[in-house]
Amino acid sequence: MTKAPPSQPPAVSAPGKTVSVSHKWGFGMAAVKRPVQARREAAAASLLEFVAGDLAPRGRMAELQEQLAEVKGLFSRAHLQDQWDWFTVWRALGRPGRRRAQECALSLGGLRRALGAGEPEAARQAADRFTAAGGIHSLRALLTDPPPLPQALGFVYVLSTRESPGLLKVGYTERDVEERVAEINAATGVAIPFGVRAVWTVRDARRLESEVHALLAEWRVRPDREFFAMDYRDAFRLINGHLRRSRAEE
Numbered sequence: 001m002t003k004a005p006p007s008q009p010p011a012v013s014a015p016g017k018t019v020s021v022s023h024k025w026g027f028g029m030a031a032v033k034r035p036v037q038a039r040r041e042a043a044a045a046s047l048l049e050f051v052a053g054d055l056a057p058r059g060r061m062a063e064l065q066e067q068l069a070e071v072k073g074l075f076s077r078a079h080l081q082d083q084w085d086w087f088t089v090w091r092a093l094g095r096p097g098r099r100r101a102q103e104c105a106l107s108l109g110g111l112r113r114a115l116g117a118g119e120p121e122a123a124r125q126a127a128d129r130f131t132a133a134g135g136i137h138s139l140r141a142l143l144t145d146p147p148p149l150p151q152a153l154g155f156v157y158v159l160s161t162r163e164s165p166g167l168l169k170v171g172y173t174e175r176d177v178e179e180r181v182a183e184i185n186a187a188t189g190v191a192i193p194f195g196v197r198a199v200w201t202v203r204d205a206r207r208l209e210s211e212v213h214a215l216l217a218e219w220r221v222r223p224d225r226e227f228f229a230m231d232y233r234d235a236f237r238l239i240n241g242h243l244r245r246s247r248a249e250e
Contacts, residue, residue, distance in 0.1 A: 026195020
C-alpha cells in the first residue's frame with residue numbers, strides 16, 4: 001500500500017493578520033540536493049561499467065554493495081511513489097513504468113545478494129534481468145537527460161495538495177507530467193501546489209482516462225471537472241487494478 005506523505009505543521013495566522021503560504025513544489029516533486037545527485041550519478045556510472053563487464057568485484061565489494069543499494073533505492077522510489085522526491089527521481093530515470101521500475105529494484109537486490117554470497121552465475125542472471133527490464137536505459141538517462149516520450153505513450157496521473165489530500169485530480173497527458181502539473185498550479189492559483197501522487201505510463205492514455213473517470217464516477221465532485229473527493233489509497237487501488245486488468249501499463 002502506498003504510504004501517505006508525511007504530515008507537516010499547518011500555517012498559523014496571528015489575530016488580525018493574514019499569512020500567505022507558498023511552496024515551490026508539491027509531493028513527489030522535491031528538488032534533489034547537489035551532493036545527493038552527485039552521489040547517485042557516481043553510483044549509476046560505476047554500475048553501468050560493472051554490469052557491462054564480467055561482474056568480478058576485484059576488491060570493490062563494499063563499494064559495490066553501497067552503490068547497488070543506492071541505485072536500488074532509486075528504482076524503488078519510482079515504483080512505490082511514496083517519497084517527497086519520487087517523481088523527480090522517476091523522471092531522471094527516463095520515466096520507467098512501475099512494473100519495470102519494480103523489476104529493476106528486485107534485480108539489483110538479487111545482484112547484491114549474489115555478489116555477497118559469491119555466486120557468479122546468480123549475479124549474471126540478476127544483471128541480465130536488470131538489463132531486460134530497461135535498467136541500463138534508465139541509468140544512462142540519469143547521467144544525461146530524460147529521452148523524449150515516444151509518441152504512442154502517455155500518462156494517467158493522480159494529483160493532490162498537502163492542504164486537501166482527499167481532493168484528487170485524476171487526468172491524463174501525452175506530454176511531460178511536470179508540464180501539466182505546472183499548468184494546473186498556474187491555472188488554479190493555489191498557494192500549496194499540486195503534487196504527483198501516482199503516475200502510470202500507458203498506451204492510449206485518453207481512452208484510459210475516460211475509463212478511469214467512469215470507474216470513479218460516484219466520487220466525482222462535478223461532471224465537468226476532473227476532481228474526485230475520495231481517499232487516495234482507494235483511488236490508487238481502483239485505478240491500478242483497472243490498468244493491470246487492461247494490461248495497459250508499460
